[in-house]
Amino acid sequence: MPEKTNLSEHAQPRINCQTMQPVMELENVTGMEPVQVFSENSECLQTFVKENCHDKELVPNLVHYIWFSKREMNFYQFLSFLSASRFLDPCLILVHGDHLPFGTYWKYLLKLVPNIMHVQKSPPEDIFGKPFGYIEHKADIARIQALQRFGGIYIDTDEIILRSLDPLRKYPVTLSRAVDYNLSNGLILAERNATFLNIWYSQYKTYDKSQWGYHSTIVPYQLSKRYPDLIHVENKTFVRPSWQQLPLLFEKNFDWSKNYGIHLYIRFYKFTHDFNDIKYLNTTIGSVARHVLYRSKELCEK
Structure with a gap:
């Protein structure tokens, strides 16, 4: 934690x-x-x-x-x-x-x-x-x-x-x-x-x-x-990517540097993460979580 x-x-x-x-x-x-x-x-x-x-x-x-x-x-x-x-x-x-x-x-x-x-x-x-x-x-x-x-x-x-x-x-x-x-x-x-x-x-x-x-x-x-x-x-700075672009959240890395916030649409996501594995998750959800938890969006080394 x-x-x-x-x-x-x-x-x-x-x-x-x-x-x-x-x-x-x-x-x-x-x-x-x-x-x-x-x-x-x-x-x-x-x-x-x-x-x-x-x-x-x-x-x-x-x-x-x-x-x-x-x-x-x-x-x-x-x-x-x-x-x-x-x-x-x-x-x-x-x-x-x-x-x-x-x-x-x-x-x-x-x-x-x-x-x-x-x-x-x-x-x-x-x-x-x-x-x-x-x-x-x-x-x-x-x-x-x-x-x-x-x-x-x-x-x-x-x-x-x-x-x-x-x-x-x-x-x-x-x-x-x-x-x-x-x-x-x-x-x-x-x-x-x-x-x-x-x-x-x-x-x-x-x-x-x-x-x-x-x-x-x-x-x-x-x-x-x-x-x-x-x-x-x-102009979409609270919810970009939208529900029409879920692969950008769940599978890829989206550049959210211009966003104020981001909606994770978790009801459509099938995985559960925690404080440990989120360090190595190479997706938008991973980078956002690290930004909140550890003040850095960068991947950790295993």
Whole structure:
């Protein structure tokens, strides 16, 4: 695993909601302490974010993940969280969901990244009275809701951050094309209660569960053409290669030096890797993992 000494002792941050204004306090702990939990509508958390996670930019340096159902964290999800911590240095990482991850990678992540908090949220069952068809559609709407409430940076659990997103935090909303006719929702930057988000959310009045990615990717693309002043669009720098170019991820070496992030599309990948064999994997996934774990994309010598 990446270098980390004295893992049994570490400082764990807690937001103290008992003071007049919520403040972060560091608590020295041994072993693993539970992640601090907030309700979805916690005024304490919202106040803390407003006072501590904002700077001169429109988008606060605050990271959001959605995690519905009880699932063990895998190697690639670990990479995503670690990349967000290392390259964004966020104020907090908020995990919105009904459960937290579990397993070896999750326990190790908490010792490397102490500023993770849990926002308790049940998967939404319907939108404008229309029942959701897939858990992915529930996560689609949950990410918009999180950004409406807090603002910040939403990241999919198989999206890897490759460098700072600070140059993009000046825009009220940023999305990137995955292909020429859509905008990917796997990485979203938005100010709190952004007008574009509100319009996008309202379009779910026509939600149809038989349409897999229409409201999550096609609708924001269409809205970006109608309201170009409300959104900044990146040209494939969040998701290049796309799902149409999977061999570039899984079999070859793609030059991702101009990317802000990369989507691994792990649901289409049949191999499982770990901290050891990833050192010798001569593919894009291998170089990205080494970049996050060891700060170098170069292959190791056996």
